[in-house]
Amino acid sequence: AGESDPLITEVQDWNRYLGAGVQAAPYGVPSAHEAHVVRRDVEWLTASTESSVNFTPLHALDGIITPNGLCFERHHGGVADIAPADHRLMINGLVDKPLVFTMADLMRFPRENRVYFLECAANSGMEWRGAQLNGCQYTHGMVHCVMYTGVPLKTLLDEAGIKTNGKWVLAEGADAAGMTRSIPMEKALDDCLVAFKMNGEALRPEQGYPLRLCVPGWEGNMWVKWLRRLEVGDEPWQQREETSKYTDLLANGKARRFTWVMDPKSVITSPSPQMPIAHGKGPLVVSGLAWSGNGRIKRVDVSIDGGRNWTTARIDGPSFSKALHRFYLDIDWDGSDLLLQSRALDEHGFYQPTKNALRAERGENSIYHNNSIQTWHVKEDGTVENVEVS
Ligand code: MTE
Ligand code: CO
Known part of the structure; x- marks a missing residue:
């Protein structure tokens, strides 16, 4: 700023006129000056937007919490539109008592608040063979960090009663992709959360409204959105997402499987x-x-x-x-x-x-x-x- 900076010497419009009143935006939106801070996709990456990904604008954010509207999205079958009153969560398989919960039922269990990152296993995947995408939004933006509110998965499984041969849990989504993943019982009983709130408000539709599974520290693909069913079994189900996809082909032609943890x-x-x-x-x-x-x-x-x-x-x-x-x-x-x-x-x-x-x-x-x-x-x-x- 020079000696005669008009921003200092002259009265500005925002100083002269009244601003917008309360209720101008009943659900607040960011400043118009931040319009460039948005999730972005890479068009050539996928054939359709329903089975695709967009990326968190990490470069423009600070602190550790990702604002809900900027959490990257990864869907295999588009965003399911589910009214909470129509949503059910079923527990079946190797349990003493198969159960079906409504959202209202879930609200009556003791709940917890926990902050976790979610990273897609494919984050930075385009960079394996060489530097490719020019921006951390694209190279690293398949990660977000949110405070979730939900019921520990253990609480719900205990309610159904796990049979002694129950060693795995299959989590299934209600979306068109019907995403399913096998989760070992040890993890299911450790820190998994059945969440309905993110950063204090209801889950966003893109993030699995009204219910999603959190599998802390493990690859994003296991965090089933629009969670509708949990089946207890004695071995993994060998679903598409753990055989054809989400395996790591090594140089010798063998593939690593069930590589759950996201490393530092x-x-x-x-x-x-x-x-x-x-x-x-x-x-x-x-x-x-x-x-x-x-x-x-x-x-x-x-x-x-x-x-x-x-x-x-x-x-x-x-x-x-x-x-x-x-x-x-x-x-x-x-x-x-x-x-x-x-x-x-x-x-x-x-x-x-x-x-x-x-x-x-x-x-x-x-x-x-x-x-x-x-x-x-x-x-x-x-x-x-x-x-x-x-
Ligand atoms: N759950 C369902 N039901 N359908 C999906 O397509 N995508 C998975 C997982 N859960 C998916 C899903 C993948 S691959 C990732 S990385 C995360 O959700 C992405 O979560 P986000 O959209 O909240 O970022
Ligand atoms: Co993913």
Whole structure:
């Protein structure tokens, strides 16, 4: 701002006239100046929008909670439109007492509030063979982090009474995709949640309204939306989503299966290709997200020279198990090229691998479970590009 900045010296319209009154937007919407902060898809990625994905604008967000309207969407058969009064949740199979719950029934069980990330197993899948998509929204945006309110799955299974040979739970969705996944009983009884609220309000239709399953730390595909049935069985069901899809083809032709846990991962959200440095050299806030399906993030290291030297970043905000963590590194940018990287370490001692280490272990045929270190090339003019270092 110069000496005669009209924004300082002159009265502005918003200062002169009354603004909109209460009830101008009974359900609030973001400022019109934030209209560019939206979920985006990649048109060439899928043949139709009903079986497709859009991405969370991670580059434009801060803190650890994803606003509901910006949580990425992944549907295999479009968004089911279900009136809560018409929704039922059935428990059948190896139980003492098969049960059917209405939404009203579910509201009478003791409930819990928990913050979890959800990451699609295919997040970063396009980056296996080389740097491809130019923006963390696209490379890492199949993740969101929400506070869910719901009833522990264990409570509902206990109500039905699991028979001694009940070792697996099949979760089934009510959408046109009829998504089904087998979940081992140990996990079902540990921390799974049958949720009806997200960040305090009802689940959004895109996120499974009126009911979804949360399978904390495990791949997003298991978090069945529009949850309508839980079957208890003695072995996995070998559904499409655990045979043809969501398996990891290795270099030797064998495939890893039932790779549930999302391993530690992180990404610098700013600066990033969609968030270039606009202010020139001097103080620069490097900001990013880290998460692990194993538990809490213990440490995040940031490198500005492509992984030669590392500095421990500052984790700020709550550190919940199996939730996003926000980190910052406040640096004095000298205006030179940077090769920005971050690497997460979780409380169980698991580190994020380099891209080359991941490929050495898992080959180049995979789509799912790419948790490798991301590199952003920051140029002298402040623009940023998705690159790889060898
Ligand atoms: N549940 C049903 N019923 N149908 C679906 O298509 N997609 C799954 C999972 N649950 C899906 C589903 C996949 S692959 C992911 S990654 C997550 O939901 C995405 O959740 P979100 O749309 O809330 O981001
Ligand atoms: Co998915």
